Amino acid sequence: MTEISEEKLLWMHRRMVTIRCFEEKASELFYKGELPGFVHLSIGQEAVPVGTCANLTDQDHITSTHRGHGDIIAKGADVKRMFAELYGKKTGYCKGFGGSMHICDYSIGIIGANGIVGAGLPIATGSALAQKLLGTNNITVCFFGDGASNQGTFHESLNLATIWKLPAVYVCENNHYAVSTPASYSVSIKDISERAKAYGIPGITVDGNDVIAIYEATKEAIERARRGEGPSLVECKTYRWHGHFEGEEAMGMTYRSKEEIEEWKKRDPIPRFENELKSRNILDDLKIKAIWDEVRNEIEEAVKFAKESPLAEPEDIFKNIYAGGE
Amino acid sequence: MKTITYVQAINEALREEMARDKTVIVMGEDVRASVFGATGGLLKEFGPDRVRDTPISEPGFTGAGVGAAASGLRPVVDIMMGNFMYVAMDQFLNQMAKLRFMSGGQVNFPVTVHAPIGAGGGAAAQHSDHPVVPFVHNPILKVVLPSTPYDAKGLLKSAIRDDNPVIFFEETTLGPMKQEIPEEEYLVPIGKGDIKRGGNDVTIVAVGCMVPQALSAAEKLQAEGISVEVVDPRTLVPLDKEIILNSIKKTGRLVVTEDDTPMCSFASEVMAIAAEEGFSYLKAPVRRVTRVNVPIPFSPPMEKFVLPNEEKIIKAVKEVLS
Numbered sequence: 001m002t003e004i005s006e007e008k009l010l011w012m013h014r015r016m017v018t019i020r021c022f023e024e025k026a027s028e029l030f031y032k033g034e035l036p037g038f039v040h041l042s043i044g045q046e047a048v049p050v051g052t053c054a055n056l057t058d059q060d061h062i063t064s065t066h067r068g069h070g071d072i073i074a075k076g077a078d079v080k081r082m083f084a085e086l087y088g089k090k091t092g093y094c095k096g097f098g099g100s101m102h103i104c105d106y107s108i109g110i111i112g113a114n115g116i117v118g119a120g121l122p123i124a125t126g127s128a129l130a131q132k133l134l135g136t137n138n139i140t141v142c143f144f145g146d147g148a149s150n151q152g153t154f155h156e157s158l159n160l161a162t163i164w165k166l167p168a169v170y171v172c173e174n175n176h177y178a179v180s181t182p183a184s185y186s187v188s189i190k191d192i193s194e195r196a197k198a199y200g201i202p203g204i205t206v207d208g209n210d211v212i213a214i215y216e217a218t219k220e221a222i223e224r225a226r227r228g229e230g231p232s233l234v235e236c237k238t239y240r241w242h243g244h245f246e247g248e249e250a251m252g253m254t255y256r257s258k259e260e261i262e263e264w265k266k267r268d269p270i271p272r273f274e275n276e277l278k279s280r281n282i283l284d285d286l287k288i289k290a291i292w293d294e295v296r297n298e299i300e301e302a303v304k305f306a307k308e309s310p311l312a313e314p315e316d317i318f319k320n321i322y323a324g325g326e
Numbered sequence: 327m328k329t330i331t332y333v334q335a336i337n338e339a340l341r342e343e344m345a346r347d348k349t350v351i352v353m354g355e356d357v358r359a360s361v362f363g364a365t366g367g368l369l370k371e372f373g374p375d376r377v378r379d380t381p382i383s384e385p386g387f388t389g390a391g392v393g394a395a396a397s398g399l400r401p402v403v404d405i406m407m408g409n410f411m412y413v414a415m416d417q418f419l420n421q422m423a424k425l426r427f428m429s430g431g432q433v434n435f436p437v438t439v440h441a442p443i444g445a446g447g448g449a450a451a452q453h454s455d456h457p458v459v460p461f462v463h464n465p466i467l468k469v470v471l472p473s474t475p476y477d478a479k480g481l482l483k484s485a486i487r488d489d490n491p492v493i494f495f496e497e498t499t500l501g502p503m504k505q506e507i508p509e510e511e512y513l514v515p516i517g518k519g520d521i522k523r524g525g526n527d528v529t530i531v532a533v534g535c536m537v538p539q540a541l542s543a544a545e546k547l548q549a550e551g552i553s554v555e556v557v558d559p560r561t562l563v564p565l566d567k568e569i570i571l572n573s574i575k576k577t578g579r580l581v582v583t584e585d586d587t588p589m590c591s592f593a594s595e596v597m598a599i600a601a602e603e604g605f606s607y608l609k610a611p612v613r614r615v616t617r618v619n620v621p622i623p624f625s626p627p628m629e630k631f632v633l634p635n636e637e638k639i640i641k642a643v644k645e646v647l648s
Contacts, residue, residue, distance in 0.1 A: 061397065092430070093429075093432075094432070095431070096430070097427055097428050097430045097431075098428040098429060098430065102428045102429070104429050104432060105432070106396070106432045106433040111393070111397065111433075112396070112425060112429070114421075115420075116416055116420050116421075119389065119416055119420065119421055121389070122385060122386045122388070122389020122390050122392070122393065122417060123389050123392050123393035123396070123421065125386065125389065125390045125393060126389060126390030126393025126394035126397065127393040127394065127396065127397040128393075129390055129393070129399070130393070130394040130399045131397060133351065133375055133376075133394075134349075134397075134398050134399070140397075152386075153385050153386060156383040156385060156387075157386055157389075157390075159381060159386070160380070160383060160386050160387065160390060163381070164378075319431075320430065320431045321465075321466060322466075322490050323426070323431075323436075323488075323489035324489065
């Protein structure tokens, strides 16, 4: 930890707080009936993307999932344009064509969240192929979940990236559930990182609520990828506090005990990181409160921007079919 | 001019575009050895980085083509046989087709898919489909299906240069077909049909491998005093509806022929266009000549029975004239 600059630690803290506040606000807006469609939130998982993306530049790429808000905020996405997309507004990242599950920002290397579990894995692999063949020093991080690790695309991608020695890092956000199906039931082994052995690449499991541990594990994998030594698999064990999607309780879906959820809440990655920062005299309670206030204010501003923006309109559809416009 | 086969035309298009643009790569199963000849010799000229054999992982390398296209390459994804596309349908229909649209147009996906298709070789049902329709049905993917060496070369070059995903289907049964083509470079535009033979009495809209059969049928019908116009759309999406409607306007009679099963087929769509937009031109009910609605059986007499052919086209033309 000593090697991480204070500036970077503060950036990491602020990004984690931003994800938490964004997701809490998205939940609130969903239950008020303001957001169309599905919303999949990552509250509790903030440490994984932040610890990983702290090692990346704007030229590096990530792919993300249906539960992608946290990943893309960690990569630097603008919360104003994110909320605008959630509202289906013209000013949204995808001009209202994508919605919550499909936010991307190619200008900062967010080459797509994805609504199909496991679909981002080959796409990330192809991105890494391009980075290698074009002679860049950039790498691609592929975020995916425990559910995706059972898809054929996971195995095909790790195999491809290994035989082609691609600059890719596969980061498994293992939140222990694929919708309602526990990983303890659906995954053939205890640690998904064990699957790296099948491809002869490094695989490591880390505490997915410890942002420093994630930073260090992904740093090693990312540096290895940049050195041209090929891909790695990093599994981060974490937990989503909310349901698979907002509103699932109302549909009568119960598959986790209250005790289990409460147990994981005690391992909240944000206060844990704040305690670490306090012990290093980087933050104190007053400064922490000021950061939360600032971020909450920023989120309110973003929602205001989104609400005041014009809705996407049907006549926009046909301007967006092919490259080059109509 | 020079004489070239259909497969050589595809090979030339790949070679010329790879020489022209170093971001063009070809990847797929056995592209170095080249099972059907389309990618033959490319390895020697362009090396293993750009002529990339893949494991048998259709979703993996199709998706890699999508990701590479979004990240600065102009990949050609080679599917050894069209039926294998079914293995990778999510990557084709949910990813390749939609990601630019879903991103609000943030980035282009200049990826070309090359897939040989067709029956007639005793390959049985899992190697003989003509899987054009799932891609045509998708509202965005561009789909081309050339019927001559000239069109194959010009359309593949246009497909590779297109900033959108294009599915380029190769008709395996046309592989040895020869034609004179120009020595100098040319392109065939995507989205423009071609009148392969002019005529006045009946329009045959024929696609892919049915074009030569329709032309041969037209020749025989001419001997009986029946003048047939053969329209080859060449591109199925975006479709040149005008060339079809103009021809129906002239002849008033339509036969559509396609080497596929009839339910919700491309032929069905052409008939729907004729009914919706050209009904007033029609002097007789329209007919289509397609495969019998079963999977391709293995044994040669059964396979021959199922496939559309010249005799079936001639019969249909006479029916719309009676």
